[in-house]
Amino acid sequence: MAVPGHRLDRMFNPKTVVVIGDKGPGYMWLNSNMPFKQKGGNLYSVQLDPKEIEGIEKLGVQNFTSLADVPGEVDYAVVAVPRQVSPFVLKDLIAKKANGAGFFTSGFAETGEELGIKLQDQLTQMAREANFNLVGPNCMGLYLPKVGVRFSADAAVANDGKIGFLSQSGTHGIMFSLVSAANGLHVSRCASFGNAVVLDVSDYVEYLAADDETEVIGMYVEGVKDGRRFFRVLREACAKKPVVVWKGGQTEAGARATRSHTGSLAAPQSVWDGMMRQCGAITTNSLDETIDVMKALLLTKAPKGDGMALLAQTGGQSVSITDAFAKAGFSVPRFTDATYAELQGFFNIIGGSYQNPLDMGGTIAGNLEVLDRILRIVDADPNIDGMAMELSAMFAARQWKHKPETLDQMLDAIRVHMDRSAKPFVVILHPAHEEEYIGSIKPKFNERQIPVFASFDRAAAAMARVRAYGQR
């Protein structure tokens, strides 16, 4: 939904989008935004070059040689012109009373060059004076999967996005959206905001905190302009919904790299870390960690305590899954005697163990009734606050490949368990020698919204972050 009255609201819910300066042969921006047109949005082009106009009109997009000629109100514009031209385009956007624009154009302060710095100052001053919503420059701009505004032709069009994602890096913004979609999770609204000369991360966080389509906020930031304001806005956002913050430039060398990237000046990492703790943000260190914690936040419940039941398929894995969760701060408690008494019937003492961890051995292979009984029994144990279950492609893949319905049936059984249980449940699917096959069956997990992780360590780390968030 919208956030009426917020200065970014028109831009985040656009009816008219204009692409300024797109070029053939790819017409990357017009092609990326074609779903917006297909969904009934007004997509226009502004381009002076007669050679390009022909290609644009072939796409079925109406072109204007001047922004002033575009009919009606402009909610959002994508600016892809050379840097020297960008102040003239901004002047036109302001004159047109456009709500905002993403400046894909780069070559500003991040180059360290005099001309780049001067041009950036000029854009900044113009936009500030006009109170214009300048996204960037040096960015990929907005990605609004529901209305079809996209920063990449690979990005999904989706109505079920729950993650508001903000990124100072275009790559990380796009990658987050692609990797989250591959994991069955979609974005509600995303902004790649690069040099952040006018609108800074705080402005976007404020919007996403109020946006009721956004259940979780995530961000990749290299630095913020106004630390005091960011601190206040972040704290308010964290009080409303989980906020995951991945900081780029955590090391001295990394911080140096951010200067050539987005011209960011970073605070010392220890100050930053303290600020995150005080706000109650969930911190991560990479794209993988960020995706993993989103998966845990959105696809399963939060553990109410530290006691995990761990279900592995062999003895060796039962040791490894236990080490991973114990290192992440969980306990792996004994079950109650009542649980052991009930489990006894399902386990053969040779080649399996029904301690916690459970070495399921061949117990569950192809026997969904037994799996369901074990899940029910363990779920009911008062010592247990959540479950993690190994699925080994090494053992199961041959069966699954031969009879794909056995995988579907098992995942249905897991879904049934997850729906009836009040406790978190996660799956670990490995190992990587089946990379191609695992990639091919991932959609089966996604369809059923089953949180599946690539390793014990990654599952444990994601669960630990969610647990710590719940303990605030």
Added chain:
Amino acid sequence: MAVPGHRLDRMFNPKTVVVIGDKGPGYMWLNSNMPFKQKGGNLYSVQLDPKEIEGIEKLGVQNFTSLADVPGEVDYAVVAVPRQVSPFVLKDLIAKKANGAGFFTSGFAETGEELGIKLQDQLTQMAREANFNLVGPNCMGLYLPKVGVRFSADAAVANDGKIGFLSQSGTHGIMFSLVSAANGLHVSRCASFGNAVVLDVSDYVEYLAADDETEVIGMYVEGVKDGRRFFRVLREACAKKPVVVWKGGQTEAGARATRSHTGSLAAPQSVWDGMMRQCGAITTNSLDETIDVMKALLLTKAPKGDGMALLAQTGGQSVSITDAFAKAGFSVPRFTDATYAELQGFFNIIGGSYQNPLDMGGTIAGNLEVLDRILRIVDADPNIDGMAMELSAMFAARQWKHKPETLDQMLDAIRVHMDRSAKPFVVILHPAHEEEYIGSIKPKFNERQIPVFASFDRAAAAMARVRAYGQR
């Protein structure tokens, strides 16, 4: 090659292998060992059950109802009989003067049951008295890919194995062999040794340290019987070749799990860690870390210093790769002025950076000559001890999928660079939204023996372990 005179030498270089007690319909052990027969080894079966004998003979394997009848000397036997029968089989093996046997049979001390403990004691005493090479019990036994002795029908047959791998867990032994093969690395000799009642990890390490086909030793251990001896043998092995030790049961909960798994009693983790440091072993915490460090050890050179050149495809990734390597203890130094002067010609200052990290932007896309020049220039820089390069499936996959030869050509160029350079070079191929595609092109990297990692963190961790090993 062999290690003449070593007590395990016949078993590790078998001419005759006997499978005792295999069962249909799968005949898992005979099927797994069929390559041994195809390569000219003598593969026999011992089975009393007439129903099974028919199935065994259909496989083309000669069956005997008594081990005594097997012609010639027995170098290695796989024992897959019920636990109560196992002492009788061991008696026959000793009488036959077999060199050794892997006891797949389980249900011993790891169950905590009186009967299991008693049977294990019986096996132990018999084998000790006869100086018999009992592998296990409760294990998968030997995997000798060159001669075709295998503990799984999925395990590779390969002549180029360089990794000696030892595992107290059958799963981890098999998984290591499968995942390493999927990464283009093979095992020279592997032993899964379970409860280790007679032969302990020290015996195997001693053999692998002397074995000149084994360039690197790896192991998964949950506990050792004679710590003093293990310490001595490990130190001697580490003096000869890199030894990677993955300890299972590092946490209190994990150690509890090892007791039900292999009946191991673990030393406190801090004592163990100190022992590893003193020996000069490389320690890891998971299968992934173990595979990664093997890849770095075998497929690239060791860095002679801490200075890494980092080559990313975008600005955001250049920050992330820098954070990852800096956190792992590397420096990301400035290049010399001479290097910058040379690089200048190849980089457009807008939308790319040729600091270190290098934001290659579109610079190398499809231009292998430019890539080659950059690799040469950076390689020659005296501040640089190694290179890590991002390949982003996000950008490149569309080109690679459309024109697969462009990927081949780029990998050939990287191979040429690696052959002429004295410094380590690793590749990071991501992100995971292209899991299936990445899995499908992995063989192209493997064929060329290019070390490729799934994330910046994993590459940096592997390189840091190799660096620390070199600094001992």
